[in-house]
Amino acid sequence: MPSYAVIGASRGIGLEFVRQLAAKPNTVVFAVVRNASKSTYLQAVAKDAKNIHVVEGDVGDYASLQKAAERVSEVTGGKLDYLIHNAARVEAENLSKGFDDYASIDELDTDFTTSFKVNGLGVIHSISAFLPLLRAGPTKKIVAISTAGADPKTVRASGFAGGPGYAMTKAAGLLATIKWALKLQDEGFVVVAVNPGLVDSSGTSDDPAARALFEEIAETFFKKTGVRLEPETPEQSVAAQLKLIDGLKPSDNGLFLEHTGGEYGL
Template identity: 60%
Template structure:
């Protein structure tokens, strides 16, 4: 069976990636004991291995790779990086929504460690195992928010920290694609579309659902476009079709979950 490491699998999109049979899944999460939804999944699927690993703590990821290696014999087919800082209380803030510049700086730096350095840490830690496989696929779950054309098309002046820092992650994935292309790797960034993950958001469920409604209303008011969130099941089903169809020609691309290169709605 093919092996997948899903970085950030405690809820939402990552949890749905982990909810699979006929594969070997390594669900890497910061707090396994507190990941109640993931524990339920692991109890239902014997192929799911829950492993501790924090993307801001590189040594913990190195320990995670050792646990994966013990199961797979030293290799890994797919790395799906989904971990991200998405604090519903701050993610939709614009430049003028912070109390002062110190608060803005703190929010940006904290998110950068997770959303930009995190993927670099994960890819670097798991690279030896990926190199030992014939598959060599790396997928960074991105966001339309990180695309400058989408920002213009949808007139998105808010979500500044998340968007800017995810844009840095997009460039990091592209750098890895260039670095690893001669080794037969396929490294892509994949946009999941707009996904309602409130069902597994715990205490933030209502706030997240309300924020998505507000975001959709804002887009419609500014552009006239209807933006309807998908469920994690719908998004991941579409993403897996893209992932299963990855070819060398896709290396370095920013793809959309519906297939093809990412294109903003306009």
């Protein structure tokens, strides 16, 4: 029975991974969230599913992830097939803020450092905590959800100067993923980063600014490039990502992949 841990599964793309994975035959899915009782969208999905286990873990708090891995181990007998690291600090307010939109440099430092802990170190924490279980399993697949916004060429082409704290820290997470791929290559792991595309995850967000932000990004990109970005639904993006994940092969190790297939590139 293939086992999957989805880190950052309370809402948005992570929640949709849980929903689609749990609907596959014979899977067991661990939905790792910071706060189970506040994860109401996940609870609605998990309440009738026997193969979804909700486990608490915060990617900024390594001890909590180690506890989460212990909980997973108790169910699976010490193994895990797939780790999908999706968690990220994606807040409309800090995504649109530019370098000079902060009240002070101290405020900027605090915001960027908070994002780095989740978006950069979080990738390292998740992989480190679950590595013993992944090593013990036969599949050895690790997927970290990245973003086109971490790619310098894309950032230049987009014309979008906002959200440097998100972009810089997701870039750190992307490089962490590639470093893990190199480190684990000789053990038969396939470790990849995946760009999910532009996905309107505002349907499971309680932040009213979330939807407006997607429109702002798409509009800025259109003005700069003449290309109209149509956000996908979480269902569409995750269906494509799961097809990609099902087909991962050793030669993919260390790549930054587009959700629809192939290496990410403008």
